Amino acid sequence: MKKLLGDGHVAVWVALVLLIVFGTLRYDNFASAYNLSSFLGYNSMFVLISVGMCLVIMTGGIDLSVGTVAALASVVAAQLSPHGLIVALPAGLAAGLAAGALNAGMISGLRLPPFMATLATMLAAKGVALRLSDNRTVPVDWASDFTKLGMNKVGAVLPWTMLIALVVVVIAWVIVERTSLGRTVLAIGGNAEAAHLMGLKTRRAEIFVYVFSGACAGLAGVFLASGYGAGQPLEGAGWELAAIAAVVVGGTLLTGGMGSVPATVAGALLFGVVFNLLNFENGRGTISLSAHWQSVIRGLFLLVVILLQVRLARPAAKK
Amino acid sequence: MSDPLLQMTGITKAFGGVPALSDASLVIQPGEVHTLVGQNGAGKSTLIKILTGVYRRDGGTVRWQGREIDLKSPREAQEAGIATIYQELTLVPQRTVIENIVLGYEPKTRLGMIDWRAAEARTRDVLSRFGIDLDPHRALGSYPTAIQQLVAIGRAASMDARLLIMDEPTSSLDEREVEVLFGVIRQLKAQGTAVIYISHFLDELFEICDGATILRDGRTVGTARMADLTKLDLIAGMLGRSAEDIRRAGMTELAGSGSAQTEGRPVIEAVGLSTGHRLRNLDLTVRAGQIVGLAGLLGSGRTEAALALFGMDPLTSGRMALDGHPAAITSPRGAIAGGIGFLSEDRKTEGIIPDLSVRENLTLALLPRLSRMGVIDEARERQIVEQFIRALGIKTAHMDQPIRQLSGGNQQKVLLGRWLAIEPRFLILDEPTRGVDVGAKREIQAIIRERVEQGCAILLISSEFEELIEGAHDIVVMQDGRSVARLSNPGVTEDQLIHAMAAGGAA
Amino acid sequence: MNLRLDRQLTGLLAALAVLILLNMAVTPNFLNMQTLAVNVSQVATIAIVALGMTLVIASGGIDLSVGSTMAVAGALAPIIFLSDWAVGSPGLGLAASILLPLIVAGFCGLFNGVLISVFGVQPIIATLILFISGRGIAQVLTNGNLQTFHNPSFTWLGTGRILGLPVQGWIALVLTLVLAWTVRRTIYGRYLLSAGGNERAAIMAGVPVARVKIATYVIAAVLAGLAGLIVVAINSASDAARIGQLMELDAIAAAIVGGAALAGGRAPILGTLLGAVFIQLMGYTLIANGISDEMTLIVTAVIIAVAVWLQRGRRA
């Protein structure tokens, strides 16, 4: 159980459960199948990029390019959607992989700081997405089976996208917990030089995390195109910060070396729930929050979660 | 004789134009324990790092088992059969002990996943070889340096290498662990593993090594069988002076530091100190002009005692008085303001600021006194640094060189300089001569003695009995976070001390 | 250390020289005073924010909230000088409309600094809070409305000229010199580099790390506030939603191109100024030569990567 929740990352689970309980009690239909499935569908993209980001951050790196890479992948997938899912999905994924490989090359090969390398990719991916799409959103082919991926559900509630995202989560989790590669990822974050001197395959691990993160972003882009019917070159702004926040709220240290994949998922969902709650609160009509107040409240909420986490994590870290 | 296992010849290496190695060579026979000796900065670690692919050499050849090789990374070296414990602890403190031992060579299940059960078993196996009992699931960083050092040794020793390199493995170990380590080395040797053993403790070398290579200023100046050497020869070779000179100068500089100083006024008095960090009950008094040694086994809480006295760990009970006045020392900053200095045992994480220069590192604690209205008097700063570089014989290209480029021993001297510069009333030295060559060790000891004679009170934590017995006026023995005995010089013997440390309170 | 930084500066200067030569060859009217003035006025705000960012990065942190802090200060200034009280006593009103926003900005920095050094929150997350909320607060202050005004004495901050060059350029230059001196010659500077270089060691050498960090975030925030005022002054309008948007990325990029390392411990102030100039000039070149917006993104990416690669120190 401790492993499942991520060691010492209870705060985020507690907050998540509390918010869901709060929403269920306070609002009609909050826990309805409709709301749940749309919530899961929308947040599948964030779960994906957060998990990719989680591995990157475990190495002590950062990937600022996830948002625009997802946008680029959505454009590529949408443009190829007439050929069906079988072509569009791998194509979008490949776009993500390519961007990830570019990051990996700059960081592991040219030894550029991850912040700057992925910032460059962030700009370039947006430029390429706009170029490919001729500055417009790219409609998908509704007649093909491409949109089924984003629109259909398993049972009444679980969207395919979330299911796939969870599979990726499990894969990432197994890699981190049970493979040499995953442990190397953590070791690099703990002390990159030591990991190298210990004879670990640090370069391979470093390349892996950026390519993996790129792939997650690419897949998120495919979900975006498929679930929202368009390739969107302008989407993805601020996704990198959302993902970083999810990872950190999940208890992963930005300095690397520690972290939990499941807690990161909880972190990503937590922010989704907050948005959802704010929408429902606005519908109650008691207070109509302007958009400005909403951002103030989101910040305050983040503050509370962080302080809670600091309090809960401190004694654990010291023991 | 068959081919040597390893043959390095004519190795050269320069860092940014400054030569570190100019003509170094090293020959290792299969199954021998060979030492590489030399002063701080002689190039020992550099030579090792070139062999194991951390640095690329500028010139020279390396032959391994008769074939010329060119290793490009520590990984390749390990795959070729060379396991290394580098001088700077190279482990990952955030990860568990298990991981630090098996990382890179994890036992796998049939599915290619890590077999954590087997990994734990292997870890316990390795640890028990060294007689360490700890929770292998805890983060390595939560254990003291010595444990970490043992884990590093355990990791390397479990790799079944043809050649095992140890760069100052015993610098943070006490005598008991050193014995355990030697046991392991003999075992490995019996299995045919060769060992390169680097240490500044010369007695150890005579105990464990078969052959020696002497390095001076990046050049190999001699190689011999250990049996053909005396300590004096070794030192003379390292320093490049005649054995006669050395004999005349004597061996340890702490010895005979005046008569027992029991009359000086107490500079620091601690009664019943306890902290949340395993310090249970410490009574300690150090008088002006007195060296009090703190002895104890690994984990007895000596470092914790120092941290408490220095205000790093908040007290849960007990009180302190400085110069006879009750003092609440709650931060290192406050301690320093009260005239307390603390040379930490962990140079890398608690000592140096790697990117700052030698000058900036040396004056860090002194800054408040070096500045007026927040502006640093750089002229005076340079003058002071100049003086310490000369007095301590710090080997550096210039005072603006980043400290991380200095050899370990020289970094230690800079840090000692940092504390001497504040002219402390009370100086805590936690393993001050760790990793310092014999020549420099004497210099450092001389400086310590000089300070004591000027009235400074010193708490000396050391795992070297010789240093304690010859240097300290009084020795306080610790066990499980408590002070259990106080032995007074002159007259303390090694046996007495060992007995007190093990049995506790007997003396 | 001096040697190493100097080598980095040389690399950056070389890159700048190439850019200038390229412009002289291809950009029309490049060598004239107005071009200089335009570039100086545009680079000033980035440079001012980047200076503060450099200090924060040197402390081992990062500050995402600079853009929001700019918005808060920028939204506040017109509220103050448009108030009845300030209209009544314009001199005091003007002073208040500059000082008060800077003080409020300082409090934003204090908030960041306290979260980071007292509560131990990681800088990127601590400053993310104000990144999200700060702009919201600015918008709440103004009800989201664009505030436009006509106030020549305030506007001077953004449009005035001294010796033919924009006031804000001089401000940036003076701040650069002052901070460069501060980092090199004051105890604060030394403490900052120590805290960023090895926090635990710094604490054990008596460095008041918490105080130093808080001061650093306050300085960064005040500088951001100043930049916010300048933006408002240039435009004679304050749009809380837009002031300083994406500024954090520009500022971080300028600092890193200038030689700062995200791991902390280095504060190349002069490099930061040059980094900001480099980024500004690159943007100018692309716009002036009619490169399309999407190509601009791609070319910028390539140039940033190459610039960082050319003068890459150790890894950040």
Added chain:
Amino acid sequence: QDLPALAVKDKYKVGFAQTESNNPWRIAQTKSFQDTAATCGWDLVLTDAGGSAAKQVADVDSMIAQGIDVLFLPPREESPLIPAVMRAKAAGIPTFLVDRSVDPNVAQAGRDYVSFLGSDFIDQGGRAADWLIKNFKGDKGVIVELEGTTGSSPANDRKKGFDDAVAADARFSIVASRSGDFARDEGRKVMETLLQAHADVNVVYAHNDEMAIGAIQALEAAGRKPGEDVTVVSIDGTRDALQAIIDGKMGVTVESSPFFGPLACDTMKKYAAGEKIEPWVKVEDRIFTKENAAEHIGEAY
């Protein structure tokens, strides 16, 4: 017709899924809906997608879950909001698109949503061009175009409308066209730079008034005389723009009113009453010039 019907009630739960709140126009639009809520008997559910089409869909979803009666939706982009429209329809919620439309090949007014209330961005660009062609005195018009946010539909449409119309007149050439991100500060910076590279510019077309004002500041700083030696044309009709017209610095601004609230209330009531609603309820955009600016400045935002 398979559009969901709307009962006649005193109170309606009305959803308004705003796309973003980062410019004065959007803020005025939101305010207009909030003001109307009071007079029209709405319980308004307001969301803000922060510029993300995907989030806007999620917002609409959460409104559907809350059981709104009517949806007013300014779709961020043409294609990505189609799922939202379709799901609202499936949930029996009549939807009115506001100020932007969706891809007509997939979703159609009268079938998938009730109607589109708004103006025509292409037409706005065209009208700005028409005014320019009619009123430009010189014989060579060197144009700098300040585009809106790259890739956004108003930017694309306003560009197309203007560029096509101007292409028909041989006097004009567009020497530079560059995004100013719909913002004053960015518009000013881009204009400053372009002015250096193209000193002979004598026409500026901005996709919104904020950028136009920024451009005027840049022109003045460079010693040019907007209104005399440079003609500035733009779109939106903000107070600052009308003031600039009155001051003689700007030639024209084509209105693009954000005040949709009353029209929305009106149209919804008609729909509930069973009246037939046009697929496109066109908003009549006025055109503000020196002749009428002064009389309308009071109502501008």
